[in-house]
Amino acid sequence: MPELPEVETIRRGLEEGLLGARLSGVEVRDPRLLQDCSLPELERLHGRALKRVARRGKFLILDFEGRALVIHLRMTGKLLPQEEEHTRLILNFSEGKRLVLDDPRRFATLACVRADELEGFEPLRRLGLEPFTPGYTFENFRKILETNREIKPLLLDQAKLAGLGNIYANEVLFRAGIHPLRRANSLSPEEAQRLFEAIPELLEEAIALQGTTISDYRTATGESGSFQLFLKVYGRAGEPCPRCGTPIEQLSQGGRSSYFCPKCQA
Numbered sequence: 001m002p003e004l005p006e007v008e009t010i011r012r013g014l015e016e017g018l019l020g021a022r023l024s025g026v027e028v029r030d031p032r033l034l035q036d037c038s039l040p041e042l043e044r045l046h047g048r049a050l051k052r053v054a055r056r057g058k059f060l061i062l063d064f065e066g067r068a069l070v071i072h073l074r075m076t077g078k079l080l081p082q083e084e085e086h087t088r089l090i091l092n093f094s095e096g097k098r099l100v101l102d103d104p105r106r107f108a109t110l111a112c113v114r115a116d117e118l119e120g121f122e123p124l125r126r127l128g129l130e131p132f133t134p135g136y137t138f139e140n141f142r143k144i145l146e147t148n149r150e151i152k153p154l155l156l157d158q159a160k161l162a163g164l165g166n167i168y169a170n171e172v173l174f175r176a177g178i179h180p181l182r183r184a185n186s187l188s189p190e191e192a193q194r195l196f197e198a199i200p201e202l203l204e205e206a207i208a209l210q211g212t213t214i215s216d217y218r219t220a221t222g223e224s225g226s227f228q229l230f231l232k233v234y235g236r237a238g239e240p241c242p243r244c245g246t247p248i249e250q251l252s253q254g255g256r257s258s259y260f261c262p263k264c265q266a
């Protein structure tokens with residue numbers, strides 16, 4: 001599933017390839033996409049130029065002169081410049097440019113929202129703290145930790161912290177030296193500080209490598225990311241910890257796999 005670095009990489013690719021291009025036609029191949037965006041609403045975008053591509057958490061926001069398409073790629077959604085096997089939607093632009101939503105498992109969502117109503121749009125409104133914004137301060141971060149919940153599922157809770165998924169949650173906990181089963185409110189101020197710093201550090205490194213491609217994710221130009229080559233614990237059960245050599249362990253937590261070094265992560 002694309003997480004913050006992958007969605008940010010796609011955002012940058014769309015900005016580079018499509019900013020200023022005018023929408024000339026829409027082909028909906030999968031009517032299920034129209035649940036939160038009717039065909040007339042989509043057609044109202046015809047002739048409008050793509051003015052801005054923004055991201056909030058794992059949501060992409062394509063602003064067509066005051067009307068926005070809000071896209072969440074979920075499990076297997078990809079935004080590509082050409083058609084592939086599982087096309088659900090095609091946006092045709094001026095100069096022959098295209099934006100294709102390819103999505104084998106069909107969980108991606110699309111919503112049409114007026115740009116001036118984005119802030120009140122429920123799925124965006126309920127997102128939590130966003131790394132790389134002025135609101136991401138240690139003070140605000142510590143407030144998230146004031147709970148008895150286990151730290152790993154807490155990091156995945158988009159209403160608390162926006163953008164992390166299972167891969168990066170595992171990796172930030174390794175980087176900060178914190179065991180995934182720890183209770184959030186048991187973290188010392190030093191541990192909280194390490195975690196607070198590890199999150200944007202790791203995300204920035206992953207963005208620089210265009211994200212992590214393990215199965216489906218690809219950039220807006222169809223390329224793979226390369227951060228999978230730098231994962232320290234995710235998917236590495238049984239392999240030696242890159243820091244101390246102890247075999248990486250795996251456990252199931254809230255239905256997701258947690259990977260950790262039993263020695264480096266206390």
Ligand SMILES: [Zn+2]
Pocket residue numbers: 241242243244245246261262263264265
């Ligand atoms: Zn270790």
